[in-house]
Amino acid sequence: MTSPRKPAGTVASVTEPEPETETGATAHARTDDGFDGESEFTARLENFLSDHCSRITDPAEDEGEADGLARTRSFQGALVEARLAGLTYPTHLGGAGLSAQHQEVFTRVSAGWRLPTGPLAISHGMCLPMLNQFGTDEQKATYLPDNISGRSIWCQMFSEPGAGSDVAGLSMRATRDGDEWILDGQKVWTSGAHYCDFGIVVARTDPTLPKHQGLSMFIVDMRSPGIEVRPLVQISGARGFNEVFFSEARIPAANLLGEVNQGWNLAVSMLMFERVSIGAGGGALNARRSPELAALAREMGQASNPVIRQGLADLHIREEIKGYIGQRIRSSVAAGRVPGPEGSIAKLNGADLARRTRDLAMSIIGTAGQAWDGMDPSSDAAARWSSFCISAAGVSIAGGTDEVQRNIIGERVLGLPREPDSFKGAPWQDIPRN
Ligand SMILES: Cc1cc2nc3c(=O)[nH]c(=O)nc-3n(C[C@H](O)[C@H](O)[C@H](O)COP(=O)(O)OP(=O)(O)OC[C@H]3O[C@@H](n4cnc5c(N)ncnc54)[C@H](O)[C@@H]3O)c2cc1C
Incomplete structure (x- = not known):
């Protein structure tokens, strides 16, 4: 495996510089076999998990979507109270201000338990690190605490009927109008959109540029006028996915994530x-x-x-x-x-x-x-x-x-040649589409 490369955008650290946190916690010194206080942290975590979850070997509960969501939110709230949520995020943004080593212990220990956090997978696995790495200070202060605590649940809107694997070819438009952006188009396969409070969406802001260059990323309040969510039913009977229709949906200009027309770099990161x-x-x-x-x-x-x-x-x-x-x-x-x-x-x-x-x-x-x-x-x-x-x-x-x-x-x-692209460098608007 090659060493990780940075994408073109700027990348801040997920863990803030650590020494002094709001709560007075200090940097966590490494020792040969872990960090100071590891056994205390592990014991605290195990106590919490045994009070709030069943073991992975216990029978699973299937409680229906509404009850499941309520349990997710109350579990995440309890994690926050126990200072075990958003472990590596700073305390002033709702995290626990702890180290990556604490996160490793959490991941290892919690693997033996049935955590009711499924609905937060996209919120925490994708939207949280994106907001943290590419959000302005104001966006972080506005969105991180509720995201970490599960008070707001987030979805990701990339795929469209005509753009899945080739997501850079997407058609959804975002047009600037004064202090707002107007969103028009359709997304599909949006996991959890029907219960999500916010979403991160990619839209085309300049169709005259080549397809990778005219995209931008936005934060969307899913309850904004002009956004309609229609659930899709799967073979299993579950209703996890949705179509999301944007019809002249207006969002504040401040909801742009990153720079205008730099959305592809952010999309690759996400x-x-x-x-x-x-x-x-x-x-x-x-x-x-x-x-x-x-x-x-x-x-x-x-x-x-x-x-x-x-x-x-x-x-x-x-x-x-x-x-x-x-x-x-x-x-x-x-x-x-x-x-x-x-x-x-x-x-x-x-x-x-x-x-x-x-x-x-x-x-x-x-x-x-x-x-x-x-x-x-x-x-x-x-x-x-x-x-x-x-x-x-x-x-x-x-x-x-x-x-x-x-x-x-x-x-x-492996350094193999890139896939051939006969439209490389052509303006997106000149590329034939279905
Ligand atoms: C469980 C699940 C959750 C999802 N959640 C979300 C979500 O929350 N938000 C969201 O935006 N999307 C979501 N998706 C959609 C997902 O990202 C797309 O389905 C995926 O990117 C594939 O796109 P597509 O379905 O349009 O297939 P297509 O792109 O049409 O691909 C069809 C077939 O062609 C193959 N193919 C395409 N291009 C190439 C190539 N260049 N080389 C070789 N083979 C190729 C593919 O491998 C595939 O077998 C979800 C999908 C699933 C299954």
């Missing part, structure tokens, strides 16, 4: 944060499944089956490797870098692991894992895993498909 979050982040998205599957194998009388045992050991090893990939990237981000192509490696590896987990789960459950209407995921392991089975393929698509990740690794890690 996609890399997304890939790291999917492939190597902490929390619900990256919970280790092997302990849960080992418990399931016992429950299904499969614990002595040598093929299942091999599969479980293989999964455990791959989850360990995934942990190390994540650790390496998180420490690079904490040192002030936006992840480069190593984000694609993490994402590709995470997608492969999701498919392997799915296949092993189905081998353990057998024919009971067939999906049918009326299954109750709160009481039925087969229902839970068949739902996982149906959604696992999505990991290979979200945040850029496996093929796109391989293109990035080919070009940026």
Whole structure:
């Protein structure tokens, strides 16, 4: 793997310079085997988790979207009170003002617990680092505290009906009008838009420029007039995605994130944060499944089956490797870098692991894992895993498909020639579109 490269934009540190925080906490000295106070921090964290979460090996609860969201918000509020939220973010912006090493401990310890933070994956994995790295001081002060505490939940709006893998070709327009921008166009596959308070959107601000050069990024209040969210129903019955229509939606000029027409650099950074979050982040998205599957194998009388045992050991090893990939990237981000192509490696590896987990789960459950209407995921392991089975393929698509990740690794890690582009340098408005 090459060393991470900085994108063209300026990149501030995720962790602020540390020595003195608002709360009087001081810098955390490194020792050979951790940091001062590590065992105290670990014990405090374990106490918190045992009071507020179930173990990963306990049966999952499926409580419906509204109850799930309420639980997410109250759990995140409790984390804030315990000074365990936004660990590496400064205290004056709602974080805990702690070190990257605390974050590593949190990621390691919490992997054994079922954190109800799924709805915050995009808020915290993508929007929070973007606001922190590219937001003005005013934007950070306005949005970070509520984002960290889960009082506001955020979504990401890149994909359009005509622009998925080729997101730089997107058509949504943003036109300046006095102190406002007017947004017109359609987004699709927007995860969680129907319950989100804010979103980050990319729109075309200058169609006369080549496609990568005329884009800008904006912060959007999802309840603004002119924004309509329409849910999409998936094969699993879930309603996680949405279409979002913008019809002359007006947003304040102050909601521009970064510079006008510099949106592509920011979009690449956000996609890399997304890939790291999917492939190597902490929390619900990256919970280790092997302990849960080992418990399931016992429950299904499969614990002595040598093929299942091999599969479980293989999964455990791959989850360990995934942990190390994540650790390496998180420490690079904490040192002030936006992840480069190593984000694609993490994402590709995470997608492969999701498919392997799915296949092993189905081998353990057998024919009971067939999906049918009326299954109750709160009481039925087969229902839970068949739902996982149906959604696992999505990991290979979200945040850029496996093929796109391989293109990035080919070009940026292996130095292979770039994909041919017969319209390179042409104004976006002259490129043929559907
Ligand atoms: C679970 C999930 C959550 C999502 N959440 C969001 C979200 O919150 N916000 C958002 O904006 N989007 C979201 N998406 C959309 C996602 O980013 C797009 O689906 C993805 O980028 C692929 O775009 P597409 O679906 O238009 O496929 P296309 O780009 O049309 O690709 C179709 C096929 O062609 C292949 N292909 C395309 N170009 C190339 C190439 N150059 N080389 C090789 N193969 C190629 C692809 O790999 C794919 O197999 C989500 C998707 C999923 C599955």
